[in-house]
Amino acid sequence: MSSTQDHALVARVVSGQDTAAFGELVRRHQSQVRNFLRKLAGDISAADDLSQDCFMHAWEKMHTYTGRGSFIGWLLKVAYTTFLQSKRKSKRYAEIMEQVGHRMETNAETYTLQSDEVTDLDKLLAVLDEEERAIMIMSYACGLSHREIGEATSMPIGTVKSVIFRGKQKIRTSFDIKDHQHG
Amino acid sequence: MISKIINMADKMKDADDRLLESMFASEPIADSGFSAAVVKRVRRRLWLRRLAVPIAALVGGAIAIKPLADFVSIAASLFPAVPPQLIDATASMIPQLPTIVLGAMILGACLLGLRLLED
Numbered sequence: 001m002s003s004t005q006d007h008a009l010v011a012r013v014v015s016g017q018d019t020a021a022f023g024e025l026v027r028r029h030q031s032q033v034r035n036f037l038r039k040l041a042g043d044i045s046a047a048d049d050l051s052q053d054c055f056m057h058a059w060e061k062m063h064t065y066t067g068r069g070s071f072i073g074w075l076l077k078v079a080y081t082t083f084l085q086s087k088r089k090s091k092r093y094a095e096i097m098e099q100v101g102h103r104m105e106t107n108a109e110t111y112t113l114q115s116d117e118v119t120d121l122d123k124l125l126a127v128l129d130e131e132e133r134a135i136m137i138m139s140y141a142c143g144l145s146h147r148e149i150g151e152a153t154s155m156p157i158g159t160v161k162s163v164i165f166r167g168k169q170k171i172r173t174s175f176d177i178k179d180h181q182h183g
Numbered sequence: 184m185i186s187k188i189i190n191m192a193d194k195m196k197d198a199d200d201r202l203l204e205s206m207f208a209s210e211p212i213a214d215s216g217f218s219a220a221v222v223k224r225v226r227r228r229l230w231l232r233r234l235a236v237p238i239a240a241l242v243g244g245a246i247a248i249k250p251l252a253d254f255v256s257i258a259a260s261l262f263p264a265v266p267p268q269l270i271d272a273t274a275s276m277i278p279q280l281p282t283i284v285l286g287a288m289i290l291g292a293c294l295l296g297l298r299l300l301e302d
Contacts, residue, residue: 140207
């Protein structure tokens with residue numbers, strides 16, 4: 001995917017609210033955004049709803065994309081923020097319901113799979129906390145550089161590296177990944 | 184130059200990194216109407232935004248018309264020096280209900296026509 005083409009499309013959206021150019025941007029990046037959110041949320045339909053919300057936020061905030069980093073990096077930042085906002089909302093909703101007497105199951109901190117099929121990756125993601133999961137997915141599934149992840153998560157590069165290191169350590173201690181490699 | 188940097192970065196990856204990359208790798212997700220649905224939502228939002236100001240102006244105008252007419256007649260009694268022709272002219276300039284309805288219909292038709300053209 002050419003970043004020059006992305007920049008040209010972004011310029012058309014910002015200058016003239018061109019919905020056709022925005023549609024092209026969505027077509028080019030929907031797969032990566034949906035993949036990111038599916039892995040992060042663990043629920044396909046919720047992730048697809050979040051992806052739509054993410055692109056709506058991206059439409060509203062497009063003027064804030066300065067063209068400095070890659071467009072997909074910026075888009076994943078919007079996706080991550082959308083995910084966190086949705087988590088906060090559902091957590092707050094659960095708290096309010098609890099206050100009025102309804103006890104609700106909340107998966108604010110734990111990774112709960114909604115799918116019947118549990119893959120190796122699902123098991124692997126389940127041992128990570130939310131922040132580690134997001135960063136590991138950005139790094140290994142979306143191929144973002146440490147700098148891009150830092151921009152997406154508003155973290156210094158050193159912190160990103162240490163979170164990835166910590167995530168890998170957790171995976172190493174939880175799974176014998178060498179067996180997987182040869183198996 | 185960029186490919187050299189990418190190659191260097193790739194060489195710096197250890198076996199765990201490559202294994203994790205292969206585990207995280209997934210097939211691209213087919214669009215299946217996703218982008219069309221997003222663009223539809225964006226267009227709907229744009230139209231709602233464009234309609235918001237004219238609708239607000241119409242509703243505000245409809246609400247304000249009666250007090251405005253009262254204000255004109257009170258002003259006329261407070262300022263007897265103002266020529267009555269001017270008061271009558273001001274009062275007649277206030278649009279009546281049929282005018283407002285007709286204006287709203289024309290505005291609605293214009294916006295609908297523009298939307299059809301855009302689609």
